[in-house]
Structures are given as C-alpha cells and as structure tokens.
Amino acid sequence: MSYFRAAVDATTGYIPGEQPKxxxxxxxxxxxENPYPPSPLAMEVLRNLDSEWLRRxxxxxxxxxxxxxxxxxxxxxxxIIVSNGSDELLxxxxxxxxxxxxxxxxxxxxxYVLYRTLATLQPAEVIEIPYPQDFKLPIDKLVAAKGAVTxxxxxxxxxxxxxxxxxLRELAQRxxxxxxxxxxxxxxxxxxxxxxxxEFNNVIILRTLSKGYSLAGLRMGFGIANPQLLSGLFxxxxxxxxxxxxxxxxxxxxxxxxxxxxxxxxxxxxxxxxAIELTNLGFTVLNSHGNFVLATPPAKNAESLYLKLKExxxxxxxxxxxxxxxxxxxxxxxxQQNQTLLEALIMFTA
Ligand SMILES: *Cc1c(COP(=O)(O)O)cnc(C)c1O
Numbered sequence: 001m002s003y004f005r006a007a008v009d010a011t012t013g014y015i016p017g018e019q020p021k022x023x024x025x026x027x028x029x030x031x032x033e034n035p036y037p038p039s040p041l042a043m044e045v046l047r048n049l050d051s052e053w054l055r056r057x058x059x060x061x062x063x064x065x066x067x068x069x070x071x072x073x074x075x076x077x078x079x080i081i082v083s084n085g086s087d088e089l090l091x092x093x094x095x096x097x098x099x100x101x102x103x104x105x106x107x108x109x110x111x112y113v114l115y116r117t118l119a120t121l122q123p124a125e126v127i128e129i130p131y132p133q134d135f136k137l138p139i140d141k142l143v144a145a146k147g148a149v150t151x152x153x154x155x156x157x158x159x160x161x162x163x164x165x166x167x168l169r170e171l172a173q174r175x176x177x178x179x180x181x182x183x184x185x186x187x188x189x190x191x192x193x194x195x196x197x198x199e200f201n202n203v204i205i206l207r208t209l210s211k212g213y214s215l216a217g218l219r220m221g222f223g224i225a226n227p228q229l230l231s232g233l234f235x236x237x238x239x240x241x242x243x244x245x246x247x248x249x250x251x252x253x254x255x256x257x258x259x260x261x262x263x264x265x266x267x268x269x270x271x272x273x274x275a276i277e278l279t280n281l282g283f284t285v286l287n288s289h290g291n292f293v294l295a296t297p298p299a300k301n302a303e304s305l306y307l308k309l310k311e312x313x314x315x316x317x318x319x320x321x322x323x324x325x326x327x328x329x330x331x332x333x334x335x336q337q338n339q340t341l342l343e344a345l346i347m348f349t350a
Pocket of ligand 1: 032084085086087088112153156157182184207208209210211216219220221
C-alpha cells in the first residue's frame with residue numbers, strides 16, 4: 001500500500017535541466033536562461049526594498065506588476081493573472097479545467113514536457129498529437145481530440161518553430177475548451193498571438209520573465225485573458241502566490257523595455273551566427289524563434305556529444321525521447337560562450 005495517490009505513483013515527476021550553483025565555472029546552455037544580467041533598474045528596486053514590504057503579506061493580485069504589464073502591453077489590469085513562474089499558471093489551469101477522460105488535455109508533440117507531468121498528476125487524460133515533419137499545426141486532429149485544455153507553445157520548445165498566427169486563430173475558433181498559448185519565448189519572435197484574447201473568450205496567453213527578461217530565479221509569469229476566464233483561475237491559485245519582492249522587481253524589469261530589447265537583439269544576432277556555424281560543422285539546425293536552437297549532429301551521436309560537452313563544463317540539453325534522441329537543444333549564450341561551445345564541438349567532431 002502506497003502513501004500516495006495512484007496518479008502520483010504513476011509519474012516520475014518533471015526532470016528539470018541541471019542547475020549548478022551560480023559561480024560554478026560552467027557554460028550553461030541547457031535551460032534557456034538569458035545570458036545577460038537582469039535590468040539594472042530592476043536590481044536597483046531590489047537593493048532599495050523597504051522592509052515593510054516583507055513584514056506584510058503581499059498583494060494577492062500583484063497589482064503593481066499588473067499596472068506595469070498594462071502600460072507595456074496595452075491590456076486592462078483585470079485581464080492579467082500573475083503567477084510564480086508561468087509553470088505555476090500551467091498547473092493552475094490544469095487544476096481548474098481538466099479531469100479524467102471527460103476533460104482531457106491535448107497538445108502537439110514534441111513540446112514542453114511539463115504539460116504531460118502536470119496532467120498525469122491531476123490526473124487528466126493526455127492526448128498527444130504528433131507534429132508532422134514540417135511542424136505544420138495539426139489543427140483538425142487537435143480539434144477532434146476535444147480537449148478541456150489545449151496547449152500550444154509558440155514559439156515551441158524544443159523545436160524553436162513559431163505557429164502561424166492564422167493557424168492559432170483557426171484553432172481558437174474551432175476548439176471546444178480553453179486554448180492556452182504559451183509564449184515563454186515570444187520576446188525572441190517576430191509576432192505574438194496576443195490579439196486573439198480580445199477576439200476569443202477561450203484563449204489565454206502565457207508569458208514569463210524567465211527568458212526574455214533574465215529573471216528565471218525571480219519566478220514571475222503571467223497570463224492574459226478575459227476576466228470571466230480568469231475568474232475560475234483566481235479561485236484555484238494560492239492567495240499569496242507572488243511574493244512582494246517579485247512583484248516590485250518584476251514591475252521594474254518589464255517597464256525597462258529598452259534594456260530588454262537590447263538583450264534580445266544581441267541574442268537574435270548570436271542565434272543567427274550560431275546556426276550558421278553549426279551548419280558549417282555539418283549539423284542540421286532548425287530555424288528558431290526562441291533563444292535556443294535544436295541541432296542534429298552529423299554523426300547523430302547527440303547523447304555522446306552531450307556527455308563529452310558536460311565533461312568540458314559545457315551543459316546543453318539532451319532529451320531521451322522518440323524523435324529527439326539524435327538532437328541537442330542548445331541555448332544561445334553570449335558570443336564568447338557560443339565560441340567556446342563551437343571550439344569544443346570542432347574538437348569532438350574532427
Ligand atoms: C521556460 C518555459 C516555461 C516556464 O517558464 P517559468 O516562467 O520559468 O515557469 C513555460 N513554457 C515553456 C514552453 C518554457 O520553455
């Protein structure tokens with residue numbers, strides 16, 4: 001007899017990428033963190049934090065942060081829900097909407113593995129629809145699966161492709177349940193699906209400060225949807241899910257658009273350069289709209305390359321999963337970090 005529910009025993013839990021301590025001499029290209037430091041204006045807010053903010057419970061709605069988002073994205077504050085990283089919001093959405101086989105969870109594969117982990121724990125039935133080779137969104141199959149929740153990461157990880165706006169629009173129109181568009185990597189892309197939340201009652205857009213804003217350690221994510229859709233999610237989330245520090249630091253970071261855009265431009269340039277250089281080494285590299293590339297080494301020896309790089313203190317991501325076992329997902333680092341990676345790869349593939 002187990003201490004745990006069957007659903008808990010049935011899952012291994014999500015296995016995050018390795019996180020060595022800051023200061024460890026390692027080149028970390030495995031979890032799509034931004035290689036640049038957070039906004040100096042955000043760090044200034046952190047340094048000057050009044051102790052009164054810590055003595056009191058935080059605002060359950062993180063309104064200071066919502067106001068900053070509202071200014072930057074032009075959406076009303078009551079269309080925003082803030083969460084402890086967007087991972088928490090994925091969890092809240094599943095808890096609020098999905099259950100068993102009557103209320104399944106649907107998504108195209110490959111994508112973010114956490115969707116499956118959270119669904120299994122709920123438990124809710126998972127219906128996974130494979131992407132075709134060209135990553136065209138399988139709209140008919142997704143619709144036919146009748147999800148209580150359909151998840152689309154766009155740009156997607158680990159493939160890096162972005163779903164065409166009109167495909168997302170058609171999906172929003174045709175799915176029966178909630179459509180979650182996970183835009184964790186939108187800062188590195190050319191467009192957002194944000195206008196769809198105004199057009200469709202069932203659409204929620206997820207954003208995070210972890211990738212574009214260099215604040216993965218702060219744990220700050222948010223969702224944008226109409227207040228009616230958000231009302232169910234507010235019932236499920238912890239009252240004090242956002243701490244006072246994250247609320248204030250996050251608000252300063254998202255207001256500092258110039259700094260974010262500057263970092264993003266540098267990363268996009270490095271991404272293009274890295275893709276060309278990997279291609280020159282014989283890798284097949286998918287066109288990426290995120291801060292990473294998915295690359296197939298010429299000898300298809302992804303796992304052994306991953307291990308050799310690790311020995312050299314360079315971490316990249318290897319997924320032992322059907323369709324991904326010959327590929328590496330490499331986060332775009334600084335020019336210097338990318339150079340060191342390429343030198344190691346030249347050594348290993350020579
Ligand atoms: C990184 C990532 C997230 C999670 O971001 P947090 O805000 O750090 O929880 C969500 N979805 C996708 C697709 C991601 O890659």
